[in-house]
Amino acid sequence: MENLRGGGVMEDLWDVAVVLFQVWISVVLGLIMLPAMFGLSLGVTGVYIQILVKILEWATVRIQRGRKEQPTLPLPLANGIIEREGGSMEEEMGELRCSRPQSPAGREFALCDVFYFYKKGIESIVDDQVTQRFSSEELASWNLLTRTNQNFHYISLRLTIIWGVGVFVRYCVLFPLRITLAIIGLTWLVIGTTLVGFLPDSSAKNWLSELVHLMCYRICARGLSATIHYHNKSNRPQKGGICVANHTTPIDVVILANDGCYAMVGQVHGGLMGIIQRSMLRSCPHVWFERSEMKDRHAVTSRLKAHVAAKNKLPILIFPEGTCINNTSVMMFKKGSFEIGGTIYPVAIKYDPRFGDAFWNSAKYNMVSYLLRMMTSWAIVVNVWYLPPMTLEQDGEDAAHFANRVKSAIAEQGGLLDLAWDGGLKRAKVKDALKEEQQKMYSSMIVGQNGNISPEPHSRATEKQ
Amino acid sequence: MKISPAHIIRLYDRFEFLDKEGSGQLRLEDFAEVKELAMNPIGDRIIGAFFSPGQETVDFPSFVRILAHFRPTDKNRAKDSTQPEPVNSRTSKLKFAFQLYDQDRDGKISRAELLQVLREMLGMQVTEEQLESIADRAIQEADLDRDDAISFEEFRKSLEKVNIEHKMSIRFLR
Numbered sequence: 324m325e326n327l328r329g330g331g332v333m334e335d336l337w338d339v340a341v342v343l344f345q346v347w348i349s350v351v352l353g354l355i356m357l358p359a360m361f362g363l364s365l366g367v368t369g370v371y372i373q374i375l376v377k378i379l380e381w382a383t384v385r386i387q388r389g390r391k392e393q394p395t396l397p398l399p400l401a402n403g404i405i406e407r408e409g410g411s412m413e414e415e416m417g418e419l420r421c422s423r424p425q426s427p428a429g430r431e432f433a434l435c436d437v438f439y440f441y442k443k444g445i446e447s448i449v450d451d452q453v454t455q456r457f458s459s460e461e462l463a464s465w466n467l468l469t470r471t472n473q474n475f476h477y478i479s480l481r482l483t484i485i486w487g488v489g490v491f492v493r494y495c496v497l498f499p500l501r502i503t504l505a506i507i508g509l510t511w512l513v514i515g516t517t518l519v520g521f522l523p524d525s526s527a528k529n530w531l532s533e534l535v536h537l538m539c540y541r542i543c544a545r546g547l548s549a550t551i552h553y554h555n556k557s558n559r560p561q562k563g564g565i566c567v568a569n570h571t572t573p574i575d576v577v578i579l580a581n582d583g584c585y586a587m588v589g590q591v592h593g594g595l596m597g598i599i600q601r602s603m604l605r606s607c608p609h610v611w612f613e614r615s616e617m618k619d620r621h622a623v624t625s626r627l628k629a630h631v632a633a634k635n636k637l638p639i640l641i642f643p644e645g646t647c648i649n650n651t652s653v654m655m656f657k658k659g660s661f662e663i664g665g666t667i668y669p670v671a672i673k674y675d676p677r678f679g680d681a682f683w684n685s686a687k688y689n690m691v692s693y694l695l696r697m698m699t700s701w702a703i704v705v706n707v708w709y710l711p712p713m714t715l716e717q718d719g720e721d722a723a724h725f726a727n728r729v730k731s732a733i734a735e736q737g738g739l740l741d742l743a744w745d746g747g748l749k750r751a752k753v754k755d756a757l758k759e760e761q762q763k764m765y766s767s768m769i770v771g772q773n774g775n776i777s778p779e780p781h782s783r784a785t786e787k788q
Numbered sequence: 789m790k791i792s793p794a795h796i797i798r799l800y801d802r803f804e805f806l807d808k809e810g811s812g813q814l815r816l817e818d819f820a821e822v823k824e825l826a827m828n829p830i831g832d833r834i835i836g837a838f839f840s841p842g843q844e845t846v847d848f849p850s851f852v853r854i855l856a857h858f859r860p861t862d863k864n865r866a867k868d869s870t871q872p873e874p875v876n877s878r879t880s881k882l883k884f885a886f887q888l889y890d891q892d893r894d895g896k897i898s899r900a901e902l903l904q905v906l907r908e909m910l911g912m913q914v915t916e917e918q919l920e921s922i923a924d925r926a927i928q929e930a931d932l933d934r935d936d937a938i939s940f941e942e943f944r945k946s947l948e949k950v951n952i953e954h955k956m957s958i959r960f961l962r
Binding site: 404405406418419420431432433434435436437438439440441442443444445446447448449450451452453454744748752753757758759760761762763765766769770 | 798799802805806819822824825826827828829830831834855858885889905906910911912913914918922925926930938943946947950951956958959960961
């Protein structure tokens with residue numbers, strides 16, 4: 324008898340669970356997915372963001388008050404901890420030497436020259452501009468996420484309670500919701516693109532394929548609670564062009580694809596990623612490379628050229644930095660993307676770090692843990708600026724110079740620091756060529772461009788036979 | 789500007805960041821990881837300044853002590869000959885820079901030592917003769933007692949007018 328009764332309770336629990344699940348799914352489908360698929364918004368996320376902003380502002384005030392009572396804590400800084408002179412080698416050496424009488428030709432060695440290199444060296448030991456770009460940005464004030472808690476100590480009970488509530492909301496309410504949406508989004512992407520793939524090539528197929536892609540990316544964006552503000556939509560990338568953007572995270576793709584269809588470029592992966600890639604390929608031409616093909620720059624360029632030349636294909640999406648940077652700066656753009664030809668449509672992407680750290684530190688986190696972190700942040704708030712299209716100037720501009728021009732435009736629009744460093748330094752050693760460049764610059768100050776030392780101003784040195 | 793506890797915390801964060809093995813000590817390889825330092829022509833020499841002769845590691849107090857040479861000079865310090873010279877005074881900074889040249893610590897920058905530094909700073913960009921000629925002229929200008937080497941006093945005299953306090957100082961932003 325007891326077993327039966329025990330069984331009854333279990334069945335009741337099971338029924339309740341099923342009902343709850345059905346309610347859950349219909350809420351998800353009805354209130355979130357369907358509007359997302361058609362590009363509508365119920366405004367819930369907007370309200371959520373506003374509430375969040377109010378809470379974070381209150382938290383900031385409390386933390387600042389608390390910080391006054393704990394003056395030993397360092398204040399967070401986003402762009403380095405020491406003052407740096409911005410001048411070139413010539414300018415700063417000139418300042419070092421300004422008190423010395425100049426020889427007529429103005430070039431000679433001075434004992435104080437070494438101070439310039441000495442100071443630069445010590446500065447880089449204390450704080451270097453490159454490495455800090457490969458770790459997450461330090462926030463000006465704690466945003467109530469445990470993961471961004473650097474040197475923020477216990478301030479007040481109320482703050483801790485809010486933080487606790489935040490943890491509960493993020494992990495137990497938002498996270499399951501987002502996972503469900505993400506799974507639905509990706510499944511629909513695979514199914515939808517495979518279905519469209521069966522159609523014969525026609526404009527209807529293209530239109531359907533674009534629709535499927537857009538819907539799926541919109542669902543995925545909801546799966547991250549992403550609020551995206553697009554600026555200057557008139558400059559949106561057109562067919563047959565190349566879209567370049569600064570790279571912070573793989574989510575960049577979702578962010579951009581919410582507003583337009585792009586042909587993706589990338590390496591063929593195995594597993595789940597591979598399935599998604601293959602099915603996407605069925606409905607519209609993306610450019611996926613085998614690992615071996617990636618090494619051959621010429622093959623890569625010619626394939627991309629062919630894609631661009633067929634003017635009716637979707638614009639290619641490329642991230643010329645080659646690696647993820649932490650969204651405080653833009654690093655060197657690899658010139659390969661700019662040698663393909665065609666019109667370049669630059670796009671600047673800037674994440675608001677208060678709501679979640681979007682940067683993917685691939686050394687620290689793998690893709691899965693990164694996505695889990697994303698789904699347990701407050702939200703993702705992004706600003707996307709479409710810049711006016713740029714092309715290679717005819718008067719002998721080379722690809723590298725063009726790349727720098729585009730990079731500066733993106734950096735300026737996004738409010739990011741424009742650095743000349745190569746993002747590849749994340750993993751690679753510094754090439755000797757960089758040291759040689761420094762030596763070249765210095766030697767041109769001392770011995771002049773053609774290697775001649777400036778003549779003696781007064782008494783002649785011993786003549787060498 | 790005074791060094792605050794917050795600055796020490798910053799330096800310790802940096803020390804921990806450089807200490808990739810988490811051993812509490814920095815080794816040569818840890819310094820070599822700093823990208824900007826790797827492209828500095830005298831980068832190896834600067835790294836060497838952190839290691840006392842015979843030592844292979846640098847602990848945090850030593851790290852800070854060396855960096856303290858680059859603290860901005862306290863201009864209002866009263867000249868008190870009974871107090872030991874602070875590590876960031878003009879004289880101390882000059883001595884520290886002198887040691888960069890004078891690797892064998894014999895109190896003089898010999899011709900050979902000067903040539904070594906010049907070779908590092910100029911690399912393969914100049915010929916041996918050009919190097920000798922530059923060294924000749926530098927010694928000629930600074931060497932007052934004609935012993936073909938630059939002593940500390942001669943070094944100090946030739947840099948009389950240079951704004952060492954500013955040029956060999958690093959300021960924290962906040």
